[in-house]
Amino acid sequence: xxxxxxxxxxxxxxxxxxxxxxxxxxxxxxxxxxxxxxxxxxxxxxxxxxxxxxxxxxxxxxxxxxxxxxxxxxxxxxxxxxxxxxxxxxxxxxxxxxxxxxxxxxxxxxxxxxxxxxxxxxxxxxxxxxxxxxxxxxxxxxxxxxxxxxxxxxxxxxxxxxxxxxxxxxxxxxxxxxxxxxxxx
Numbered sequence: 001x002x003x004x005x006x007x008x009x010x011x012x013x014x015x016x017x018x019x020x021x022x023x024x025x026x027x028x029x030x031x032x033x034x035x036x037x038x039x040x041x042x043x044x045x046x047x048x049x050x051x052x053x054x055x056x057x058x059x060x061x062x063x064x065x066x067x068x069x070x071x072x073x074x075x076x077x078x079x080x081x082x083x084x085x086x087x088x089x090x091x092x093x094x095x096x097x098x099x100x101x102x103x104x105x106x107x108x109x110x111x112x113x114x115x116x117x118x119x120x121x122x123x124x125x126x127x128x129x130x131x132x133x134x135x136x137x138x139x140x141x142x143x144x145x146x147x148x149x150x151x152x153x154x155x156x157x158x159x160x161x162x163x164x165x166x167x168x169x170x171x172x173x174x175x176x177x178x179x180x181x182x183x184x185x
Contacts, residue, residue, distance in 0.1 A: 052137040060118045073158040078104045080165045
């Protein structure tokens with residue numbers, strides 16, 4: 001007899017078993033594909049977590065550096081003010097109970113809180129036992145970016161104040177108008 005007819009007859013009589021066998025093989029391949037997809041998703045999440053940690057660390061260090069620059073700019077501004085107006089640090093501010101040094105120290109004290117937050121974040125991210133989630137790290141990054149924007153605005157403001165001091169006419173106009181509106185700015 002023809003071998004094709006024999007094969008066809010055999011398939012006809014064993015079709016149920018063949019379907020079951022093919023279904024089991026298909027199921028095995030589907031499980032393998034699902035496990036591979038799960039592994040890829042885990043790798044992707046681990047990579048995202050690592051990238052967020054790295055970005056947070058870099059951004060935090062950048063903003064800590066900016067805080068140091070701001071402190072330096074504040075000292076430059078203080079020195080220029082003292083020189084320009086023949087002030088001493090121990091002199092009392094007009095109509096106040098604190099000295100010029102204490103006044104400038106109050107301004108620098110505003111940098112302590114962001115610096116503490118950044119240092120705590122860096123310490124927490126370097127702790128290998130801590131395992132923050134991606135959502136937590138994204139939230140931290142958002143907060144840190146807001147802190148950074150405030151620091152950049154402060155830096156630009158100090159740059160502007162220093163330039164005002166260097167340009168005598170501009171400074172005299174702004175200083176006197178500020179004293180009238182805001183005696184302590």
